[in-house]
Amino acid sequence: MRHLDHSRKLDATAEHTTRPPVPRFCMPAMPPLGLMASIENRLHAWRQHLHHNSR
Structure with missing residues (x-):
């Protein structure tokens, strides 16, 4: 079971490193x-x- 826990930790760290930075403001693609x-x-x-x- 220990080898399964190790693979979960690797997957969790891989997700956090690929996220782009959050912009300071966001413009919607379409107005209301x-x-x-x-x-x-x-x-x-x-x-x-x-x-x-x-007329």
Whole structure:
């Protein structure tokens, strides 16, 4: 059984040495969907407002 314990220790140390450093800040790959929908709705309403006022 002692030889099994030794292999577990080697595997645990191998995982810790390959991790990349943690960045100081993180930028998401995609903005929140609610925010994007809100911006699109406001732009659409603004364009409609300009379209109706230009007549």
